[in-house]
Amino acid sequence: MHARLEPQFFLRPPVVVARALLGQRLVRRFHGQILAGLIVETEAYLGPVDRAAHSFNHRHTPRNHSMYLPGGHAYVYFTYGMHYCVNVVTQTAGQPTAVLLRALQPTDGLPLMRQHRGLKPQIPDTQLCSGPAKLCQALGIDRTLDGTDLIAGRELWLERARPRAYPWTSIVVGPRIGIAYAGPWADKPLRFHLRDNPHVSRP
DNA sequence: ATTTAGATCCTCT
DNA sequence: GAGGATCTAAATG
Numbered sequence: 001m002h003a004r005l006e007p008q009f010f011l012r013p014p015v016v017v018a019r020a021l022l023g024q025r026l027v028r029r030f031h032g033q034i035l036a037g038l039i040v041e042t043e044a045y046l047g048p049v050d051r052a053a054h055s056f057n058h059r060h061t062p063r064n065h066s067m068y069l070p071g072g073h074a075y076v077y078f079t080y081g082m083h084y085c086v087n088v089v090t091q092t093a094g095q096p097t098a099v100l101l102r103a104l105q106p107t108d109g110l111p112l113m114r115q116h117r118g119l120k121p122q123i124p125d126t127q128l129c130s131g132p133a134k135l136c137q138a139l140g141i142d143r144t145l146d147g148t149d150l151i152a153g154r155e156l157w158l159e160r161a162r163p164r165a166y167p168w169t170s171i172v173v174g175p176r177i178g179i180a181y182a183g184p185w186a187d188k189p190l191r192f193h194l195r196d197n198p199h200v201s202r203p
Numbered sequence: 204a205t206t207t208a209g210a211t212c213c214t215c216t
Numbered sequence: 217g218a219g220g221a222t223c224t225a226a227a228t229g
Contacts, residue, residue: 043221045221052221053221054221059215061215062214063213063214063215077213077214079213079214079220079221079222080210080211080212080213080219080220081211081212081213081220081222082210082211082212082223083211083222083223085221087221100221102221119224131222131223132221132222133221133223134222134223137223177221178221178222179221181219181220182221201222
């Protein structure tokens with residue numbers, strides 16, 4: 001059992017948190033069973049200034065309300081009529097910035113994850129959580145977890161699996177996925193993933 | 204290997 | 217009424 005990430009961790013800018021989250025552990029307790037994995041891919045969403053962010057232009061609706069909570073809460077949203085994605089809210093309350101969790105290297109509860117994903121007879125480990133909606137499906141994350149306190153929560157939380165951040169050279173930086181509509185913001189280097197890690201959504 | 208289509212529905216305009 | 221921080225299977229080169 002690792003120590004949980006402390007409140008301070010999340011009160012930093014989303015880019016800093018997005019990098020620091022790489023290699024840390026996302027844990028889900030699902031009907032008493034532990035499902036977990038190491039975070040290998042993230043994206044930073046910079047808030048009101050960021051055209052790709054759900055909180056762009058201070059848009060504050062029931063859907064994205066959790067983005068306005070203090071850092072360390074979960075923002076889970078539903079999209080494309082069938083998928084959930086989970087974010088880690090950053091900075092202080094009212095600063096609607098967040099980090100999208102895009103891929104995990106699964107470590108605990110693989111059989112149940114596979115069952116949740118329920119496609120092929122033997123889907124490879126590298127594709128269990130290799131995308132923001134895939135990891136939510138594998139871990140059983142849905143809107144009931146929206147607004148969860150990741151610091152004190154008992155169903156979903158984050159643990160420190162890596163004491164130090166990765167060296168810059170082992171992190172690949174690039175443009176975010178699926179936000180072509182965001183004009184100049186579509187090209188900003190706000191996606192981060194571990195170099196050569198086979199569990200990422202795409203290299 | 205790369206591209207395309209369809210699924211599917213909640214949220215905001 | 218339109219479109220989306222996606223995924224999968226099928227079609228194509």
